[in-house]
Amino acid sequence: MLNMRSASGDLTTAARIRDHAIELFGSRGYAATSIRDIARAAGVSPALVIHHFGSKEELRRACDDYLIGSVFTEKDRARGPQVGAAMREWLADVDRFRPYVDYLAAMLQEGGDAGNQVFDALVHETAEMIDAGVADGSMRPSDDPEMRALLVAMHALAPLLLRAQLARTLGADVHEAATARRMTLPLLDLYTHGLYDDDRMLRAARDAIAATAPPTDEGGA
């Protein structure tokens, strides 16, 4: 049970089942995927799936654990963005990691354990990256760094979660290199020069919020 992966890339039957489960859960969702689907994809009997993993829910947890283990590779390695590095590696070899990306996207939207942990780690690393950028002067400081990191992290995930809509609109898959290339410059332009040409909107919002003074501690009730 421990070494599902043999040395040279051949997989244990349990690992093959798990891989197909990740692919199917990621592409159709958990509820819409049956154990029989997974078994058929892996070329085994449905009973064997249960035999190896106990139940469908435990199989899902095994997939979560495997994904989490893949994302947080060698935790005691040198510091630095680990999740970001993993995802960059994924995007570089997309065809191989697409099932993982899809699975994570599915878990992010339906609230699985893997999704939660990866989201937290992603926000954390985004915050660290921005802090480092602010420290070395390449990024602007913020009045609310936590919220800004949250926003940037969520914005980064948006094309992933909306990849079906993006593909429909663009007529190209999110995973394709051309799509990533086309997105890069407008995105960096947004993050470099912004969308607005001046700070009229920003000042207006600041004034409006100041006027709608938040209830701090003046009255109690």
Added chain:
Amino acid sequence: MLNMRSASGDLTTAARIRDHAIELFGSRGYAATSIRDIARAAGVSPALVIHHFGSKEELRRACDDYLIGSVFTEKDRARGPQVGAAMREWLADVDRFRPYVDYLAAMLQEGGDAGNQVFDALVHETAEMIDAGVADGSMRPSDDPEMRALLVAMHALAPLLLRAQLARTLGADVHEAATARRMTLPLLDLYTHGLYDDDRMLRAARDAIAATAPPTDEGGA
């Protein structure tokens, strides 16, 4: 019991079924919701659901159509953002419209008809808004306006799609006014001054992309 009164107060049984279907589809997803669940929530027999809507898939289409009709209110009204206005109204009175918001979020991700149409309209309106901003000088022009509008629209949807993660991280619901208020300034700051303090990253990316010259039609292989 939902207080989803239409004009006169009471709903027909079919409308009650549809409303509970929207709520359950939105909160659990289509595949994970059974007709018996919907029937039980609406206080009717499963057979009546089929009697009124024909099948589960047709019930889903009826929900889509109802949501689309609610979002695109009075199409021949004066110009201007309709979908954006509708969604702003929903977010302003969230307790009543949360089922709609949840349903749309679910359909945006799993690609229902309602999600597709709303997404297209949202992107279109975003593009028009940005075009107007560029025309009157309040927004910066772009080399790729279509992609920029796509990005801005997707970014706007991110907090909605990730509202579960956002709530977990912030300890507050996305729908709460305080959350929206806290998000406003960092978001506008991002869209006014950007994230980067200079254009080093932008220039580096531009160079890198120019180096990875896309295969156009210059020499063949």
Added chain:
DNA sequence: CGCGATGCTGAACGATCGTTTAGCATGTTG
């Protein structure tokens, strides 16, 4: 040799799925 794990299957279980059918009230219409 025997013998218990291990990996795996085919058949079946009960539950639940979406859907169908027969039929009961009720109200309108001729």
Added chain:
DNA sequence: CAACATGCTAAACGATCGTTCAGCATCGCG
């Protein structure tokens, strides 16, 4: 009055679900 459509339900259909069970090979180990 009869005839009929409407709103609705109880019961059951076949399919499929997750899961269990009995048993067949295979293999390491005494």
